[in-house]
Amino acid sequence: MRRRTTDYFFARSLVAAGVGLSLIPTVALTPSLPGVRAVPLAPPAPARHIGAAVLRRPVRPAVSTLIAALREYAEGAAAAAAGPPPSGHMGNG
Numbered sequence: 001m002r003r004r005t006t007d008y009f010f011a012r013s014l015v016a017a018g019v020g021l022s023l024i025p026t027v028a029l030t031p032s033l034p035g036v037r038a039v040p041l042a043p044p045a046p047a048r049h050i051g052a053a054v055l056r057r058p059v060r061p062a063v064s065t066l067i068a069a070l071r072e073y074a075e076g077a078a079a080a081a082a083g084p085p086p087s088g089h090m091g092n093g
Contacts, residue, residue: 012036050074 005011008028014020016033025048029038052067059067 008022008024011020011022011024012029012033015022016036023041023046024038026038052070054063054067
């Protein structure tokens with residue numbers, strides 16, 4: 001039987017009861033449940049696309065700064081998730 005839910009706690013509860021297996025984002029793995037362990041997926045792991053919602057008026061400088069910082073962080077996280085470059089890669093430096 002296969003089912004879908006957006007309630008990650010419910011999905012983890014099914015796993016804890018021994019009646020399920022679930023793919024759950026890392027952010028939804030807390031608090032831990034007794035008997036349930038997280039197993040990281042080997043690359044290529046599923047990706048989550050996240051955006052920023054802003055009002056339809058001119059964006060304030062602080063909002064622009066935050067969005068730029070989030071983009072920079074996301075690019076760094078994506079690069080880290082991709083792992084080290086293949087051997088023999090010379091890089092940009």
